Amino acid sequence: MEVIRKNRLLAFWAIAAGLAAVLIWHLPWRFQVNDDEVMMWLVSGAYTGRPAPYAVFLHPLMSWCISGLYGLAPQLPWYPWLWFLGMFSSFVLLASLVQDKFGTALQGHVWTLFLFAFYIHFLFFLQFSIVSGFAIFAGLLARYGTVGKGGQQKTFFRPTDLFLVIGFLVRPEVLLLFLMGVFVLNLLFFREKWFFGLSFVPFLVAVVGYSISFVWISQSGLSEFERVNRLRSQVFDHPVLQLQKEEIKQSHPDLYHFSNGLIDFQNDPQLVGQLRHWKQELDAARWEDFGAGAVAKSFGTYVEHEHFLIGLMVLFSLFSLFFAGVKALRVLLALVLGMLALSPFFLLKVQIYGLVFLVLMLSVFCFLPHSPGQRPVSWLFASLVVLAVVFHFRSFFLSSANWVPAEGLDQRLGRLQADGYEDIFVIAPANVYSELLFHNPGRFKVMGWPTLLEQYQGKLPSDSRAYLVDSATYRGNEAYFEGDEMAGFESGLYLLLSRP
Known part of the structure; x- marks a missing residue:
């Protein structure tokens, strides 16, 4: 009878997760960062004209697989479909693991509610690092969570290790983040010997995966492109740069424009040589200028824009204190102190907070032992999480009010293409052009690392360029566009034309 009840509960959560995914798919969900957008364009062929087997941040095997799917059926949105499927399957595995541990006890329902809240939030704000983290989280939970039920005697490789492989292929660095985080916590607090044996397969996945990536990229x-792109990312995401933009605006105007995403390596190849110099200056400023104010600004930005996620983290922290005691508090404090220690070296963005939250869970x-x-x-706690989820779904439905209809932009793109402009860059928030992402996305480009890719592909920059720039970006970076001709302003976007 207990098995039947557990199976019914798992079926309930699987159906709820499936319905949530279908509902969110038809809401105006968005990619959290434009890296996902450009990688989707690359593997679909929308950016270069044919599906590309290397999407820069994904593991080459993952890029190759997705590009192959687009080659078979280019009309289907494979990239977001796979991310939704990855989140859904990870949640179902996690829900089954919770049911295995807690059975039909109320405490297990609360755990599943926390996982469900995290799941729906990052379906709506989809981001490939979180997709990777959720899959790796599920795979590691299946390994470490079986201890005490004969898990250490099971087969060397397990079916659930597939989630580790998939998570690694989506974002290789995330698996290392999880392993290093839990490794340090185990040394500090848990001191479980079984951890090292059960961590061998995840470590092996990382070693083999990185070896394949190295050979693939070399062959x-x-x-050289991968090396320069890593340097570009280190400069662009440098905490000193992103948290002290206004301080460098006068002294380093080019670096200021760079920090706002105005990165055009194809039109300005000298930027590649400038990257190393900028990296050295920013590293030196890390010890001179980066202090408590910068950390407070970073955390304040997170609190301002991520009310739901930070509320979820606070609730889960309190829940852990009630049921896992003071040891949970020690783990939480260690993670907070670890983030503070790393804040001068890494920009703490929402995906970092999300991944650290999963490490805590x-x-x-x-x-940690759980008291009944x-x-x-x-x-x-169940009531509070349910209320948070209901309120969050309400905000999902209201989000359409912030969506910008794309008819005007679509028409402007058509006119510019008819006038012979080969390269059209849209420099604006994602809600301005999101409706066009899945319909002829190759009609425009975005600034950033794609222009670095084009430079290394040997593609020559076009003389006939047009820029559609949102008013806030233009006002803050007028000097960047001073060599271009102002040709109009419509629906919050300036039109600037390059002069041959």
Whole structure:
């Protein structure tokens, strides 16, 4: 009877997750960062004219697989479909693991509610690092969470290790982040010997995966591009640069424009040589200028824009204290201090907070004993999470009010193409052009690392260029466009034309 009830519960959560995915797909969800947009264009062929087997941030094997799917059926949106499928399948595995541990107890429902809240949030704000992290989180939970039920005697490779492989292929660095985070926490607090044996397969996945990537990139002649792109990313995401933009606006105007995403390596090849110099200056400023104010600004930005996620993290932290005791507090404090220690070296963006939250959940679930607790407390947390999820779905439905209809932009793109402009760059928030992402996305380009890719592909910049720039970006970076001709302003976008 208990098995039947557990299966019914798992079926309920699987159906709820599936319905949520279908509903969010038909809402105006968005990619959290434009890296996802450009990688989708590359593997679909919309950017270069044919599906590209190397999408820069994905593992080459993943790029190759997705580009192959687009080659078979180019009309289907494979890239976002796979990300939605990855999140859904990871959630179902996680829900089954929770049911295995807690059965039909109320405490297990609360755990699943937290996972469901995280799942729907990052379906709506889709980001490939989180897709990777959710899959790796599920794979590691299946490994570490089985200890005490004979898990350490199971086969060397397990079916659930496929989630580790998929997560690694989506974003290789995330697996290393999880392993290093849990490794340090185990040394500090848990001191479980079984951890090292169960971590061998995830470590092996990383070693083999990185080896394949290294050989693939070398054989493809992309080693120099990969090196320069890594340097570009280190400069662009440097915490000193992103948190102190206004301070450098007068002293380093080019670097200021760079920090705002105005990165055109194809039109200005000298930027490649400038990257190393900028990196050295920013590294030196890290110890001179980066202090508590910058950390507070970074965290303040996170709180301002991520009310739901930070509320979820606070609720789960309190939940952990009730049911896992003071050890959970130690883990939480260690993670917070770790983020503070790393803040001068890494820009703490929303995906970093999301991944650290998953490391906290992994640690509490797998390494800390859970007391049965009091049912009123469980009901309280369940009620709060349900209310948060309901309110969040309400905000999803209201999000269409912030969506910008794309008819005007579509018409402007058509006129510019008819006038013979070969390269048209849209420099604006994603909500301005999101409706066009899945319909003829190759009609325009975005600034950034794609122009670096074009430069290394040997493509010559076009003399006939047009820029559609949102008013806020233009006002803050007028000097960047001073060599271009102002040709109009419509629906919040300036039209600037390059002069031959």
